[in-house]
Amino acid sequence: MQTLFALTDDGRPIGVAVFVRAAHERFAVLHLGVATNFGWDPAISTRVLLKLMHEIRSTARRTRGVACIELVYKDSHAVRLHALRL
DSSP states (O other): OEEEEEEOTTSOEEEEEEEEEEETTEEEEEEEEEOOTTOOOHHHHHHHHHHHHHHHHHHHHHSTTOOEEEEEEETTEEEEEEEOOO
């Protein structure tokens, strides 16, 4: 399991992503979260989430054998986000 944190310029945590290499060929994103106590608008929260996903994708591209990233939020359903070109 790996965890990424998004931080403000002064080091306060504002976002988190938890993911795991669920199989040899895929990363599964188990949780994404953005702090809501800063009074930010949805556009900023979206940028934080997209940056976290970008970093996971970048990690997947550097990891031999990983071909896809899945976002898992239900026990019986996984959403495939993007097939990676290696």
